[in-house]
Amino acid sequence: MDLELVTIGNELLLGFVVDSNSAFLGQALSGLGLRIARRTSVPDEPGAVRDAVEQALRRTRLVITTGGLGPTKDDLTKIAVAELFGAPLEFRAEIWEELTARWARLGRTIAERNRCQAEVPLGAAVLPNRWGTAPGIWLEGTLGEVIMLPGVPLEMRNLMIHEVLPRLASRANGRVIRSLVVRTTGVPESVLADRIAAVEDSIAPLSLAYLPSVMGVDLRLTAWGLDPREADRLLGSAAGRLEDVLAEHAYGRDEKDLAAVVLEECRSRTLTLAVAESCTGGMVGERITAISGSSDAFLGGVVAYSDAAKETLLGVPRRILEAHGAVSAQAAEAMAVGARSRFGASLAVSVTGIAGPDGGSDEKPVGLVWFGAAGPAGAESKHLIFPGTRPEIRSRATQFALWDLLRVAKSAGSSKHAGC
Amino acid sequence: MDLELVTIGNELLLGFVVDSNSAFLGQALSGLGLRIARRTSVPDEPGAVRDAVEQALRRTRLVITTGGLGPTKDDLTKIAVAELFGAPLEFRAEIWEELTARWARLGRTIAERNRCQAEVPLGAAVLPNRWGTAPGIWLEGTLGEVIMLPGVPLEMRNLMIHEVLPRLASRANGRVIRSLVVRTTGVPESVLADRIAAVEDSIAPLSLAYLPSVMGVDLRLTAWGLDPREADRLLGSAAGRLEDVLAEHAYGRDEKDLAAVVLEECRSRTLTLAVAESCTGGMVGERITAISGSSDAFLGGVVAYSDAAKETLLGVPRRILEAHGAVSAQAAEAMAVGARSRFGASLAVSVTGIAGPDGGSDEKPVGLVWFGAAGPAGAESKHLIFPGTRPEIRSRATQFALWDLLRVAKSAGSSKHAGC
Numbered sequence A, B: 001m002d003l004e005l006v007t008i009g010n011e012l013l014l015g016f017v018v019d020s021n022s023a024f025l026g027q028a029l030s031g032l033g034l035r036i037a038r039r040t041s042v043p044d045e046p047g048a049v050r051d052a053v054e055q056a057l058r059r060t061r062l063v064i065t066t067g068g069l070g071p072t073k074d075d076l077t078k079i080a081v082a083e084l085f086g087a088p089l090e091f092r093a094e095i096w097e098e099l100t101a102r103w104a105r106l107g108r109t110i111a112e113r114n115r116c117q118a119e120v121p122l123g124a125a126v127l128p129n130r131w132g133t134a135p136g137i138w139l140e141g142t143l144g145e146v147i148m149l150p151g152v153p154l155e156m157r158n159l160m161i162h163e164v165l166p167r168l169a170s171r172a173n174g175r176v177i178r179s180l181v182v183r184t185t186g187v188p189e190s191v192l193a194d195r196i197a198a199v200e201d202s203i204a205p206l207s208l209a210y211l212p213s214v215m216g217v218d219l220r221l222t223a224w225g226l227d228p229r230e231a232d233r234l235l236g237s238a239a240g241r242l243e244d245v246l247a248e249h250a251y252g253r254d255e256k257d258l259a260a261v262v263l264e265e266c267r268s269r270t271l272t273l274a275v276a277e278s279c280t281g282g283m284v285g286e287r288i289t290a291i292s293g294s295s296d297a298f299l300g301g302v303v304a305y306s307d308a309a310k311e312t313l314l315g316v317p318r319r320i321l322e323a324h325g326a327v328s329a330q331a332a333e334a335m336a337v338g339a340r341s342r343f344g345a346s347l348a349v350s351v352t353g354i355a356g357p358d359g360g361s362d363e364k365p366v367g368l369v370w371f372g373a374a375g376p377a378g379a380e381s382k383h384l385i386f387p388g389t390r391p392e393i394r395s396r397a398t399q400f401a402l403w404d405l406l407r408v409a410k411s412a413g414s415s416k417h418a419g420c
Helices: A010-014 A020-031 A046-060 A077-085 A093-105 A112-118 A153-169 A189-195 A228-249 A258-268 A283-289 A307-314 A318-324 A329-343 A390-412 B010-014 B020-031 B046-060 B077-085 B093-105 B112-118 B153-169 B189-195 B228-249 B258-268 B283-289 B307-314 B318-324 B329-343 B390-412
Strands: A002-008 A035-042 A062-066 A089-091 A119-121 A125-127 A136-141 A144-149 A176-184 A207-213 A216-226 A250-253 A273-277 A298-304 A347-353 A368-375 A378-385 B002-008 B035-042 B062-066 B089-091 B119-121 B125-127 B136-141 B144-149 B176-184 B207-213 B216-226 B250-253 B273-277 B298-304 B347-353 B368-375 B378-385
Touching: A002 A020, A002 A046, A010 A035, A010 B020, A010 B035, A010 B207, A010 B216, A020 A035, A020 A062, A020 A153, A020 A176, A020 B010, A035 A046, A035 B010, A035 B046, A046 A062, A046 A077, A046 A144, A046 B035, A077 A089, A077 A119, A077 A136, A077 A144, A093 A112, A112 A119, A112 B189, A119 A136, A125 A153, A136 A153, A144 A153, A176 A228, A189 A207, A189 A216, A189 A228, A216 A228, A228 A250, A250 A258, A258 A283, A258 A390, A273 A283, A273 A329, A283 A298, A283 A390, A283 B283, A298 A307, A298 A329, A298 B307, A307 A318, A307 A329, A307 B298, A307 B329, A318 A329, A329 A347, A329 A368, A329 A378, A329 B307, A347 A390, A368 A390, A378 A390, B002 B020, B002 B046, B010 B035, B020 B035, B020 B062, B020 B153, B020 B176, B035 B046, B046 B062, B046 B077, B046 B144, B077 B089, B077 B119, B077 B136, B077 B144, B093 B112, B112 B119, B119 B136, B125 B153, B136 B153, B144 B153, B176 B228, B189 B207, B189 B216, B189 B228, B216 B228, B228 B250, B250 B258, B258 B283, B258 B390, B273 B283, B273 B329, B283 B298, B283 B390, B298 B307, B298 B329, B307 B318, B307 B329, B318 B329, B329 B347, B329 B368, B329 B378, B347 B390, B368 B390, B378 B390
Parallel strands: A002 A035, A002 A062, A062 A144, A273 A298, A273 A347, B002 B035, B002 B062, B062 B144, B273 B298, B273 B347
Antiparallel strands: A035 B035, A089 A119, A125 A136, A136 A144, A176 A216, A176 A250, A207 A216, A298 B298, A347 A368, A368 A378, B089 B119, B125 B136, B136 B144, B176 B216, B176 B250, B207 B216, B347 B368, B368 B378
């Protein structure tokens, strides 16, 4: 079954925002076997919105719009579509009451200008939006159906997942486009390609795409237009073969975050964690604490940005900083040992490096990062030189620290047996 | 002058790639004063490509296409457009010779399948592509003009910069589309709208867009089709009026990050900073250290995720944690005081809250965050209840902590005078 998307907003056409909504919508709808036949982006102009929706309906009779549902003057999707369908807007008191009550629970008073959020074309179904103020609207008429969603990504996604996809699922024909991602890190794309060459040659009818980023390389396997069970079987089998070949470099599937894998490993071995960060400035802690429930393994971290902080808060001996500098094997190890002891953790890792763009030298170039790890068996360190900009170097270093933490956790065994 | 974009490729509609080309094209073209009136994305199907280009030409007579120019079976933009214009494809030996020679210089032999890259609709101008194999094609006919570019971002960008924009520049009438963003935080969109209503009503011919995110609300002012100097004058004046009305809520313009504003304020007053984080887990430190050169004001931070860490590393008295809990005014103040003293900083801020989705109660709901601030004059605290998911609550809390830090820095005066 075909449908079309109409995305609305000057910002999209001016290039002021990258249109990430469309990627989500494409994946979510094709996952159900629904094909997006065309996508049209128009500015915040009623005539353009109306024309684009009308033409799209003529081709597919089912259209999803995003954007233009907010409370400000340039939000006119609802008005344009209501006009096209000849369905006047009516104020629905229950929407306004729900909004007012929700704001009250947050201790706030909702502004009167939001009243227009409770206006809905006559006869339309309302899709409740618990993540924002503009409800989704599903309007059906002789021209076909238009599903209007807000443009704010979080709201659009939640409305799709909780309201739209369940209703559309019953219309799909049973054939799906389905993907599975094998996430890898710690291995460059070209080396990866050589390692998986034999598997790659034997995965038909699946396709394989390389998606490199600062986190590593994601390998996306895709099954096109198959029966869902057959698709899952083929994807699972191919993913398993990739993981066998890639060993420790394959850390998870789909959206799995490396930090979540680290936490699961620690939990299963009753290990606790601490971190000491310099150039990453809190990014390792952030990645770990982004995972809900991380507090049962993660005790905390020190962001020791200055040398004095490395001494005072982590107990790094001044002679190490003087003799070897803060970016050195010795400092990295002492930072990890210090964090482990101050927090009373089973394991600690540290990161200290030169994120640039300034501060590099011939001996210690921008991108040089030392990693320390401390556990019951003692401390160790290693270094890498990362390419890229300051944010890239910091993200790569953070990902590597987490990957190293996973390795250390795996080899640490249970802290109970190790006597921590 | 208006034009339209037609982007071609199944992956765009399936959502496997985020369409970053369109953002580049939007900015590059609007910078010249050319307005993208509509953008259409179609799959790799000749009928859909032809139909989309034909309709776009009917509206604007000038169309840029991206994608579908490669050497594989699904690359059929050229064929579809040639058919539409009634211009048969002809093999141009000079293109093939240039390609062959370029590959030979790289020590390679070009595959025969690339011969089709040298086929161009009769009468079309060729835009040499030194960054890949598919040249750009500029076809003019009674229907209007179509500029066909490859979809590979690097090739598309270079062809735009070196071939397309210089030719289009002469058609722009010296009028530009130019924007200026006023960044705000700490004020909800609807309240903001009320506060700036009077300014908003008097900014014509500029337009104003609200861009809300977890960081706050960006207000984008845009001048459409004006003389560049007149555009800059109007934008600067309107931005100034918005900033006057918004006072401390307006913290910067365009891409300015709040953390950079905080650092500039501290530097100008020779203040040093430290942070103590619980629910944000390192995000405040990350935002600050993302700014190159932050080490001259930022000393470091403690991520005190466990109660024990709050006691040991920040000196929060156990009785406070027992009597009031870790998410309380008392704990927030003690954390800030502890961080200030341990790092020897002029100022410190702290964040402790319930990011969810678990851990909330009636008394302390998910989203409740306490902020502490400590300076030479003592400590203070405040709390907010943030809506949203765990990552949103954390991002909003981080942004608020930075904004509070800015306020504290502004009121702290020079640390020299204050005796720190």
